[in-house]
């Protein structure tokens with residue numbers, strides 16, 4: 001099955017009891033047992049639920065993975081992944097990860113004895129140099145949030161195999177439509193499905209996809225033991241979202257390319273970070289590794305006062321956290337998504353007070369650009 005077909009059909013079949021074409025929302029906590037130890041594969045909804053099972057089959061197919069597990073949020077999925085480790089274990093993480101990933105590592109899991117090093121994973125040497133005898137995992141985000149840096153996933157997978165680490169990629173920004181890490185040798189893919197996979201900004205969810213049976217057994221056990229699972233209703237919403245993933249991503253890519261090109265021609269814009277621009281430092285790698293360049297752009301307006309004037313003037317673009325919805329969202333990483341990263345560290349990674357991030361929606365590109373243009377006129 002090709003991607004667009006799998007997006008619509010994988011994991012789902014008409015309901016056998018009624019013929020309903022769409023997977024029902026199975027709002028049930030428990031399932032009647034025919035006798036002791038005899039059931040239809042479902043016992044209690046923390047362990048599994050048919051609507052969740054359908055979504056798990058669907059997204060696993062899109063990532064060309066054998067197994068998929070849906071969680072209550074991207075952070076619940078990331079938390080479960082880090083719980084594969086033991087106190088004293090060391091993890092190498094991209095230095096420009098989602099702020100919440102930094103927060104759970106530094107402010108939650110370090111207290112339980114895990115150790116984290118944040119390095120520039122776009123440089124393979126930096127990853128190898130950060131290794132310690134007890135390194136167990138490498139966790140990469142590409143493209144990163146919000147600097148849009150691109151890491152070579154084949155190279156990371158190779159290093160991980162050589163040193164015996166579990167390799168993990170947060171594929172939220174690219175989605176499986178644009179990038180399939182497992183095909184490049186990566187062990188585990190994690191998602192915030194809250195973003196592009198659902199695509200309509202109306203639920204929260206996380207996902208792990210992998211071909212590794214042992215990782216799957218442990219994560220399924222953690223779902224049962226800890227309980228950070230996705231609700232049936234959210235799974236149903238997400239299923240209707242993934243059906244249109246291919247068409248949405250094509251439009252996000254097309255619109256973002258137009259917006260990024262326009263931004264790069266504006267005198268008041270100091271720099272534009274978009275992997276689709278030839279000026280991007282990893283443009284060639286992105287072209288090789290991804291099917292398209294995605295819908296996320298960041299750009300620098302030079303100062304906090306410029307950014308305030310600009311963000312106060314946008315009308316069509318909604319000033320909001322999050323990304324990946326059909327509507328254009330615009331945000332200020334330094335005070336919003338990345339507020340929990342210490343300022344010195346933030347600025348070192350390029351997340352200055354003047355940096356603006358835009359999640360380009362699927363509206364008319366001309367309308368988006370017109371809104372950005374009128375807001376830019378408010379910048380001195």
Ligand SMILES: *Cc1c(COP(=O)(O)O)cnc(C)c1O
Nearest residue numbers: 073074075098172192194204205
């Ligand atoms: C939003 C996001 C997360 C966290 O996901 P939630 O669903 O908000 O918990 C993790 N990684 C990336 C790249 C994200 O954008």
